[in-house]
Amino acid sequence: MGFKRKDLLGTRDLSAVEIRTLLESAESFKEIAERPLKKVPALRGKTVVNLFFEPSTRTRTSFEIAAKRLSADAVNMSAATSSVVKGESLIDTVDNIQAMAPDIVVIRHRYVGAAHLIAGRIGASVINAGDGANEHPTQALLDLLTIAEHKKLEPGLTVAIIGDIAHSRVARSNIWALTTLGVTVKVCAPPTMLPRGLEEIAEICVCRRPEEALVGADVVMMLRIQLERQDRLLFPSIRDYARIFGLNRRRLELARPDAIVMHPGPMNRGVEITSEVADGERSVILNQVSNGVALRMAVLFFLGGQGA
Amino acid sequence: MSEKLFSLLLKNGRLIDAGQNLDGNFDIFLVDGKVRELAPTLSVTVDQVIDLKGLWVLPGAIDLHVHLREPGFEYKETILSGARAAVAGGFTSVACMANTNPVNDSATVTRFILEQARSAPAKVLPIAAISQGMQGEILVEMGDLVEAGAVAFSDDGKTVPNSKLLRHAMEYSSLFEKPLFCHCQDNALFADGLVHEGVISAAHGLAGIPPLAEEIDIARTIMLAEYLKVPVHICHLSTRGGVELVKAAKARGVRVTAEATPHHLFLDERAVVDLEYREALDENLKPSMLCYNTNTKMSPPLRSAEDVAALRQALAEGTIDAIATDHAPHEATEKAVEYGLAPFGVVGLETALSLALRLVQEGVLTPLQLVARMSSAPAEILGLKDRGSLAPGMAADLMIVDPEREWVVDPGKFYSLARNTPFAGWCLKGQVVKTIVDGQIVFSL
Amino acid sequence: MSQIVENKICDSQEMGLILARIAEEIVARNQGHQKLALVGILTRGVCLARRLQRIIKDRSGRELPLGILDITLYRDDLSHATHHPVLRKTEIPFSLDDATVILVDDVLYTGRTVRSAMDGLIDFGRPQSIQLAVLVDRGCRELPIAADYVGIEVPASPQDRVMVRVEESDGFDLVTVNPRSSFEGESANGI
Numbered sequence: 046m047g048f049k050r051k052d053l054l055g056t057r058d059l060s061a062v063e064i065r066t067l068l069e070s071a072e073s074f075k076e077i078a079e080r081p082l083k084k085v086p087a088l089r090g091k092t093v094v095n096l097f098f099e100p101s102t103r104t105r106t107s108f109e110i111a112a113k114r115l116s117a118d119a120v121n122m123s124a125a126t127s128s129v130v131k132g133e134s135l136i137d138t139v140d141n142i143q144a145m146a147p148d149i150v151v152i153r154h155r156y157v158g159a160a161h162l163i164a165g166r167i168g169a170s171v172i173n174a175g176d177g178a179n180e181h182p183t184q185a186l187l188d189l190l191t192i193a194e195h196k197k198l199e200p201g202l203t204v205a206i207i208g209d210i211a212h213s214r215v216a217r218s219n220i221w222a223l224t225t226l227g228v229t230v231k232v233c234a235p236p237t238m239l240p241r242g243l244e245e246i247a248e249i250c251v252c253r254r255p256e257e258a259l260v261g262a263d264v265v266m267m268l269r270i271q272l273e274r275q276d277r278l279l280f281p282s283i284r285d286y287a288r289i290f291g292l293n294r295r296r297l298e299l300a301r302p303d304a305i306v307m308h309p310g311p312m313n314r315g316v317e318i319t320s321e322v323a324d325g326e327r328s329v330i331l332n333q334v335s336n337g338v339a340l341r342m343a344v345l346f347f348l349g350g351q352g353a
Numbered sequence: 354m355s356e357k358l359f360s361l362l363l364k365n366g367r368l369i370d371a372g373q374n375l376d377g378n379f380d381i382f383l384v385d386g387k388v389r390e391l392a393p394t395l396s397v398t399v400d401q402v403i404d405l406k407g408l409w410v411l412p413g414a415i416d417l418h419v420h421l422r423e424p425g426f427e428y429k430e431t432i433l434s435g436a437r438a439a440v441a442g443g444f445t446s447v448a449c450m451a452n453t454n455p456v457n458d459s460a461t462v463t464r465f466i467l468e469q470a471r472s473a474p475a476k477v478l479p480i481a482a483i484s485q486g487m488q489g490e491i492l493v494e495m496g497d498l499v500e501a502g503a504v505a506f507s508d509d510g511k512t513v514p515n516s517k518l519l520r521h522a523m524e525y526s527s528l529f530e531k532p533l534f535c536h537c538q539d540n541a542l543f544a545d546g547l548v549h550e551g552v553i554s555a556a557h558g559l560a561g562i563p564p565l566a567e568e569i570d571i572a573r574t575i576m577l578a579e580y581l582k583v584p585v586h587i588c589h590l591s592t593r594g595g596v597e598l599v600k601a602a603k604a605r606g607v608r609v610t611a612e613a614t615p616h617h618l619f620l621d622e623r624a625v626v627d628l629e630y631r632e633a634l635d636e637n638l639k640p641s642m643l644c645y646n647t648n649t650k651m652s653p654p655l656r657s658a659e660d661v662a663a664l665r666q667a668l669a670e671g672t673i674d675a676i677a678t679d680h681a682p683h684e685a686t687e688k689a690v691e692y693g694l695a696p697f698g699v700v701g702l703e704t705a706l707s708l709a710l711r712l713v714q715e716g717v718l719t720p721l722q723l724v725a726r727m728s729s730a731p732a733e734i735l736g737l738k739d740r741g742s743l744a745p746g747m748a749a750d751l752m753i754v755d756p757e758r759e760w761v762v763d764p765g766k767f768y769s770l771a772r773n774t775p776f777a778g779w780c781l782k783g784q785v786v787k788t789i790v791d792g793q794i795v796f797s798l
Numbered sequence: 799m800s801q802i803v804e805n806k807i808c809d810s811q812e813m814g815l816i817l818a819r820i821a822e823e824i825v826a827r828n829q830g831h832q833k834l835a836l837v838g839i840l841t842r843g844v845c846l847a848r849r850l851q852r853i854i855k856d857r858s859g860r861e862l863p864l865g866i867l868d869i870t871l872y873r874d875d876l877s878h879a880t881h882h883p884v885l886r887k888t889e890i891p892f893s894l895d896d897a898t899v900i901l902v903d904d905v906l907y908t909g910r911t912v913r914s915a916m917d918g919l920i921d922f923g924r925p926q927s928i929q930l931a932v933l934v935d936r937g938c939r940e941l942p943i944a945a946d947y948v949g950i951e952v953p954a955s956p957q958d959r960v961m962v963r964v965e966e967s968d969g970f971d972l973v974t975v976n977p978r979s980s981f982e983g984e985s986a987n988g989i
Contacts, residue, residue, distance in 0.1 A: 057556075070885040073868065082921045085871035115871075136689050156691035157547075157559050158645030177693065178558025217558055240555035241563075247556075346871075346885070 048347045052164040052171040055180035056222040064189065064222055068198075071190050071336070071343040077114055078338060088117035088349045091148040095121045096138075097174070098154045103310060104174050104184070107334070108151050111341035117149075117349060135159060136166065143167040149349050152176075170348035178212045184309055185218030187340040188266065189226075191333045195305050196263050200227035205258040205300070207290060208268025208317055209279075210234040210243070215309045216268055224248050233258035235290065237279045255290050259299040266307045267292050267318045283316055293319045297327070305329045359400055359792055360384045366405030366753065370412055371725035372732075372742025381410060383749040386791035390745055405753060408786065411724050412743050413445025413750035414706060415731035417534070417612055418509070418588060418677035420698070421447070421477070423469060424462065425454025430682035430770050432466060435702070436473030438680070438769035440796040443706040443752035443785040446731075446740060447475055447680075451482035452510040458482040458493045460501035467502050474788075474795035476750070478504040478735065480534060483522045489513050492522055499529045504735050507534035509588055512570055514540060520577050527583040532610075532734060534586045537570035537595075538652070547693055549622040549654045557626060557645075559692070562654050564592040571595050575602045575609055584608035586734055589679050591617045591653035593663035600672045610734050612677040613664050615701055615708040616651065616775055621658045624775060625649045625692075647688045647695035648775045651681065665717050674730040678705045682771030700769050704762055704776050706754070710783035749792035758784045807952055807960075810971035813933070816949040817846065820931055821853040823947050824900055825860065833897040833926070837865040839915050840886050845966040846933055847902035862900075865890040872914035894923030904962040906932040906948075909941035934973060936960045 048066045056064070077083055093112040097105050105121060112119035122142075135154075142150060143166070150167065152160050153174040160173035160180075175181040189198060196202055204223055210216045210232050223230050224247055232243070233252040244251050252258040259265060270286060280286045297306065306318075306328045314320045323330060361383040368379040368391070380395035381388065390397075421435040430438075432449075439447045449466065451457035457466065463479045470477035481503035485491045487510070495506065506526050513519040513535070526533055543566040548554050550561025571587055575598060578585035590596060590611045602609045626644050649655055667673045681698025688695050709727060712718045718726065732741025739748045762779045764772035788796035808816065828834050838847030844866050851864050866889045901915055912930060919928060931947035936954045954960055954975055963972045 073885045073887040076888055080922060085921065086917065087871040087873075134686065134690055136686075154691065156693035157557055158692045161644045162691060180558075212558070214558060217556070240558075241550055241561070242552045242555040245555075246552050343885075 051348070052160075052173075053182050053344055053348065054160050054164060054171065054173045056182045056185050056218045056225070057180065059182075059222065059225065061225050064186070064225060067186055067340070067343050067347070068190050068193060070346065071186070071340040074339040074342040074346070075336070077342070078335065084114050084116055086116045087346055088112070088115040091117040091349045092146070093117045093119045093149045093151065093345065093349070094142055094147040095119060096142065096150055096152045097121070097123045098152070098159070099175070101153055101175070103334070104153065104337075107337040108172075108174065108341050108345075111338050111345055112149075114338070115342055115345055115349070117345065120147075135162065139163050139166055143169065149345060172344060172348065175214050178214050178217070180218045181214040182218050182222075183337070183341055183344055184215050185222045186344070187333055187337040188215075188219055188307060188309070189222055190336045190340050191307065191329050192264050192305070194332065194336075195329065198226050198228060200229075202264070203229040203231065203262050204264040204266060205231045205233065205262035206266045206268065207233045207255050207258055207292065209238040209270055210268070211238045211240045212271060213268050219266065220247050220249060231258040231262065233290070235280050235286070255292070255296060256299055259296060262300040262304055264305055264307060265292065265297065265300055269309065269311065270313060270317050272313060272316075287316050291315075291317055291319065292322050294321055294325070297322055307333060309333070358385045360397075361749075361789075361792060362395060362397060362399040362402045363410060363753070364395075364402060364404050366408050366410040368410045368743065369720045369724050370743050371721045372412065372729045373744050374721070376721055379410075381743065381751075383789070383792045386749050386793070388743050388745050388747050388749050391743070403787075407755070407757070409720070409754040409756055410743070411443070411752050411754060412728040412741055413752055413788065413790065414443045414727040415735070415737070415741060416444045416447040416678050416680065416702065416705075417586070417675055417731045417734060418614075419447045419449050419680040419702065420452065420682065421449040421466075422682060423453060424465060428770075429684050429687075432469040432477055433473050434768065434770045435680070435682070436470065436475040436477060438700070438702040438767060439475040440788040440790065441768045441785065442703040443754065443788055444702055445475055445750035445752070445788060445790045446478055446737070447702070448478040448480050448504055448735065450480050450507060450509045452487060456482050456487050457503075458485050458487070460494070460497045463498055463501040463503050474790060476790065480505045480507050480509075482506065483508045483513055483533065484518060487511055489515055489518060492518065492525060495525055495529060495531070499531055503531065504737075505532045505534050505586070507536065507588070509534060509536040512536055512538040512540065516573060516577065519574070520581065523577055523581050523583045523585065527581075530736060532584050532586050532736075534588050535570075535574045536588045537567050537574055539566045539569045542566035542569065546654070547650065548625050549656045551622050551657050553622045553625050559625070562652075564594050564656065564660070567592055567653055568594040568598060571598050575599070575607055578609060579605065579607045582608075584610070587611040589614050589617065589653055589677070590664065590667070590673060591656050592660050596663050596667040596672055600667065603672065610674045610730070611672065612675040613668055613673045614677060614679045615705045616699055617653070617656065618661065618664055618668065618676070618712065619708060620649070620655045620775060621661050622655050623658075624655055645692040646775070647690065647692055648699055648773050648777070650692060650695050650697055651679070651699050652697040665712070668712070668726060669717055669722065674726065675734065676705065676709055676726045677731070678702055680769075681773075682769055683773050684770075685772055688773050698773070700767070700771050700774050703767050703769060704774060704779075704781070706752070706785055707760070707781040707783050708776070710754070710756065711781060714782060749789055751789050752785050753787040753789075754783060755786045756783045758782070758786070760784050805974050805976045807934070807973040807975055808950060810965070813949075813971045813973070816933065817849050818853055818857075820947045820949060821850050821857060824850070824929075824931065825854060825858050827929075827946075828898055831898045831926075834860070834900070835863045835865060835892060835894070835897050836900050836902060837867050837890065837915075837919065839901065839903045839911060840866060840868045841967055842962055842964050843903035845964045846904060847900075848966075850900075850902060850931070863892045865892065867915055867918055869911060869914040869918055872917045874910060874914065888918070890922050894919060894925045896924070896926045899925045899928045900931050900947075901928055902931045904933050904964070905960055906930070906935045906943075906945050907938060907960075909939045909943035912943050913941055933962055934960060936975075
């Protein structure tokens, strides 16, 4: 029972029990955000290093707030200020950090497997805050926490994930976590952004058009289109993408009447989602952000509570 | 090599020689670096007699494809360390690729390599580049290079994207009867790929390298060779589609030959995230270290299980002529990085023969076919008339193998300077116990 | 089961009487306090606090607000916990500022739970005072903490096992004390 890992590297190998344990604990941590004094001493004396090799204000801040609300000492290292720019290898950077005896290292890196590389090398717990297009487990878990506020996370629920699946760690982590809980997942991407062979490895339904994915969906999860990938010949223009794949009010009507709309942020308004939908009553995008802190507190608590 | 006529008698070994189609117990009499006589029983007076009861005697393996890194990358490997690794793996001749620094695109570099190789235990055969600096723009001085000792031409590591240049390289090299070794890769489709485009790339978000990236270029290369009626050799075939292209071309009479590496014959894409031989590995390795192991990163990448099966079948039926290692040494720190940053390539000289023996144990190859793929066919592809067989008069280049000896691959014990093998921890049966080059024992276990 | 019956300290009926007495004492001592509240420590402390709330309402008509406190995040032995703690939700739906809080738990032992609970309470506001009500005081304190309202005093050694069962979570009311050896494997009640 429970969650007894040293690291959280992905959702791919998490069991349903582990996922539910984290979600239930996160549920309890939500309450702390409503207190006048938003701090508990659970991780007092523990050190959390946020090691971000990719810019990410939002995830880093979320981890930092989560750590501080648990009374841990949170230290931020970003690539721009670290020795990485001086050509130091990841192993050397990590060995140096290990020498300072942190309890938890949160890492964001542009290459797949960077968190795994570190986890195999250091004694501290490692949380993967995004490795390339592979995994971003805390994002998926906070998405599940948000879904659970409105829907029952169980077989029978249908989640549509629409956007650049191929390059999305958010999509992958969500696919693993949702399918582990028996939720029906429909994905839709431009054919240039759909990884070949995805149906072979995950029990998901791949839809050609967003309309197909939206029909009957209880949850609509839009992915960020990375505009900087424009030079990669993946789609002809932002305008074309928005017309065919963007979520607008008319398309949203295809989903269940009580469907909720999610986006991991940051949004490209008017591209993958219209402002009308993003700010509409069915949008739970800001709840995702609040839940991110509670979920990350739960993860830090479970990993940080086991040091000797 | 020796100052006096050194003679050696190998008694009671099982000689397996595809060149003469022999497989049986023979005594072998070696004098002055050459094979003098073979017979079921020989009694002659010699300097040394070795009893090989229970052991196999095979013509020395010839590796069509190694990277010895010298000049320029001596921290990864040197000609001497690479040659030591070669003889430890039963290779008596190795053909080394041109992607050194400077590139082997001039007679000076070729002569330097041969000069360095004089003290090496194996015979080193320099392959010169096709284009100057491997830039794919201007042909190298092929005549000069052949005179200096180049045995073939290759821009291996890169394709020759300009079809007109490739055509002229094929035409011009045919003048010297030296083959072109083609690394086939469509650069645009390969892009920044890291692993085979398949279930692993899809599941783990690793940029995929489609089989097409290889096959389109193999097709182009074969079409040029067919049109020009010249021989061409395809390096490291890795896909079923590539096999089919080569097979069809051979059936049409195109003079195309092909090689496959041991790693493509034994590992598929799943090794990238979960080395299947996990249980054999050091138990101190944590699971996360088995995930995204950079010793599974090479170009072409480890393909699907279906591709592996196709390669094995093609090797058995002869569509693939040779096993070549694509021995690509890298220093440990170069591989101890993020998967996406690691250089492509793995070492192979010290594991290839035992892995080939495993193909025999698994029923993929007969012992005679093994010798054909590792010795006689490579000799023929390079036009080496004095080796690839142990017929009387041939060079006394051979290996002695204990087919029953079991060993565990321990990169720490490699003669190569590099340790980047995906086979660490594998338990293999059959090992080289002695290697003889020009009648001299250059390696003993 | 026979062992539990043999070492019975109090049963359902006796427990009812004890809680009634505590309720009476609470009301008597806090006559003038307008902001009086009950806070139960999860799990059995909450059950007992609910019963006290009901008794006080029945007897005196005063309806006291009830809070629920999970002390997991305030424990000083988090790193040593052999099993992973289950985290439950704290609910204090009223202001603690200037309130008189009656903290309710089942067993008072080392005092560490109470210390954690006070840390937790103070994070929610500045109570005018905190009083402690426990069903059983088994002694062996490790911190300078004493209860204001005690149901039963059961002098027990650290090797003994004091167990409180309440109908809401266990199906029946019962307090027992047993030598640890007869209860291998069960988790301790109270820290």
